Amino acid sequence: MIKGLYETHVQVSNLENSIQFYTEVLGLKLAHRDENRPIVFLWIGNNKEFMLGLWEQKENLQPRHFAFSADKEDILNYSVEFLKSRHLKPYNFLKDGIDKPMVFSWMPALAIYFNDPDGNQLEFISILEGDGKPELGVLSYEEWLKH
Incomplete structure (x- = not known):
């Protein structure tokens, strides 16, 4: 049934800085920005193979x-x-x-x-x-x- 891991999410303290880091520094592609929550989704690889979610968390960052x-x-x-x-x-x-x-x-x-x-x-x-x-x-x- 399980073929692999498709996505994971991490907490970040500053969404704008993290978007820049993951897109400009590492080369991931912006997939979607949720306008109702402080979260963005980034594509990893080609053809929507994998996804990373960045959640802005101001306190108790883990x-x-x-x-x-x-x-x-x-x-x-x-x-x-x-x-x-x-x-x-x-x-x-x-x-x-x-x-x-x-x-x-x-x-x-x-x-x-x-x-x-x-x-x-x-x-x-x-x-x-x-x-x-x-x-x-x-x-x-x-x-x-x-x-």
Whole structure:
């Protein structure tokens, strides 16, 4: 019955700033702005594949986490430069100061993180081929290739 996750919603402190961030910085497309509530919907991908809702919340903001699907080669070769060129700070899951993508070996998947202006933790992720190796934990892509 379930084929995937179509949409998610996050709270933002300033709707106008968040619209600018998600459309101009990340390249999502405005789908709909609700004139009766402080919410906008953004398209992710082509042909209305996925949707993100931004809800303005002035108090008790609760940051969330979600991941954008990306190609492995884009994550390896372009993601850090992409983020830094937009004045965003990339970081890995371990938050060890290294701004290189890492592999979650149990999946396996390659990922790099960054935050939106409200502290929502965003991620670019790509599922890697092959079987997971949970015993390896989280490691660099170079280390992953050795196993």
